[in-house]
Amino acid sequence: MNEALIRSLAPSVLGILVRRGADFAAAEDAVQDALVEAFRVRSAEPPSPSDSGPAVRDPKGWLVTVAWRRYLDATRSDAARRRREDLVHEEPEPGPAPAVDDTLQLYFLCAHPSLTPSSAVALTLRAVGGLTTRQIAQAYLVPEATMAQRISRAKHTVSGVGVSPAGAKPGTRGRFDRPGDVATVLRVLYLIFNEGYSGDVDLAAEAIRLTRQLAAAVDHPEVAGLLALMLLHHARRAARTAPDGSLVPLAEQDRALWDTGLIAGGVEILQAALAGDRLGEYQAQAAIAALHADAASTAETDWVQIVEWYDELARLTDSPVVRLNRVVAVGEADGPRAGLAALAALDDSSPSTSGKGHPVPRRAAVAAYLHERDGDLATAARLYAEAAREAPNLAERDHLTRQAARLNARR
Template identity: 75%
Template sequence: MRYVSTVNPKPVRAKVWTTPSSSTSCARTRRWTPASAVALILRAVGGLTTRQIAAAYLVPEATMAQRISRAKRTVSGVRFNQVGDLGTVLRVLYLVFNEGYSGDVDLAAEAIRLTRQLVGKTRDEEAAGLLALMLLHHARRPARTAPDGSLVPLADQDRGRWNTHLIVEGVDVLQSALARDRLGEYQAQAAIAALHADARTAEETDWVQIVEWYDEVVRLTDSPVARLNRAVAVGEADGPRAGLAALDGLDRTLPRHTAVLAYLHERDGDPVTAARLYAEAAPLASSLPERDHLTRQAARLNAQLRGRG
């Protein structure tokens, strides 16, 4: 299970970053979608071919070509000379990184490259926060999947396989951003990732501080996904009952809600409920590795229960 907050993709509004040169020239246009923003940025700024972008997003090349030319039409006739909404740019880069965790074209590396350029140009704290967040997550990538493709939860990862260079750089970037005292959601999320990276073993994780940072993320974003992740952290810091209480009032149809509920019930010593909830959560998963992981969790608990009975 991934504990680090992912913010729900929202339609990107009205402003477009066009080039990393100058100070983020942006365009005020009509509403357009994250998919088209992502595609256009990868094509125009990232320099990827349409075929590569199509392969990365598993759509036919003709579809991606249309998406890109629609995005171009949307921004055509707009003058790119005003300083724009950097937040939109960061959101798009965040989307690219998040979706780029697998696939033939390494979109995660591409997102890091672009964010690094942006940090060099703007000295913006949140851009630095996003770069730190990406570096710290990227550092864990070699340990996130087993050779057979199955997911390895954070607590079970071989921390020796984390990339320490990326962690050092990520922590460095984050610390200098935090020192400027203009906190935003990416810095707060990066702080959580840094606290995980900082623990030599899962047991040494500073969950109390992680909960405090989740409080910040919730305050800054008011995102239900952040609340869900916070509940997991509360479960580790103050015990599963407290975690379950923190889930109270959250929409049960949130992605991963049932999986988190299962996890907390297992920690609370109720394997029967946990097994049922894991089995319920599996077909609701958003990816095949996640579905298989949850099925395996249910199977593990049921096997234990049979052994006991």
């Protein structure tokens, strides 16, 4: 079993254990133990031409058997063994695993409304993504013990949400009473995607893999919209940073480095989603990304149509960040003074998001860019320096600091 196959089977194996009556938290621990055992056996054996790892005809069945045994071992050693005997009964004989796919149910469980976004992300990466606690901790740059506590709390939170389906024996775990909706699941996946890359786990690629998996399980235009958006953004990844790690703005990116295959795939998925005439925020964002991807340069971008899409997106979300991005598009479509006027109008209509107490993220950077294009270098330099102080990460702060220094040198 290669690593990708092992990880892809994790949600199905977990779902089988839960349907057999296992508590979610204990079942998830058992599945993790089975995954670790699979990786150990795979690394201990000499590689085969097919990289199949252990001589297993039914990898899913092998994982189910190992996970179930680990679960039974843990259950039998627990003080509540007798109380749980009605659930575990006797150990099933090893054999082909059921073909039922519980992945979709696990997506919704991991996006349960009682979980915080950070807990939902961590639980999704472990239960659906098959990542280890160490890998998730590395990706989020936190101690492994901290991530283990976060995952443990999340597992125990969702372990108590089962209800019995009609006609089931008392105590039988069935569907979940308050699973997260599709919008919550998509927000979790988008959070994972935006973390990008850190450590030995490429979270952007992992989010795309999980979203593809969700798209295969559910026919929903916003699932397709998010997948298209991810592919279109990921297509520009190689051009986003210079060899020294510094940020490269969209206008300065080498578009020859953009992945045309990902762009074509994203556009195709987006077109199919838009044909359903059920517009949502991820489809609108993907349409904007597609217009950027379609242009040979910033100057050739259809900024007028991008403004129109931002109008649609603002109606769908009423987000101050979306409205700020619309200001940038207006500045490109109609000139910097039109952009500055739109920025002033945004401030007037949303005073609570423009003051020092609750600033819109990157507002100063947008204002600096528009003032520079309008020829006011002194104001632009001051605003770039202000934006650098508010930057959410080191790379962005360095980029904005260099912009301020560049303009100060020209004065």
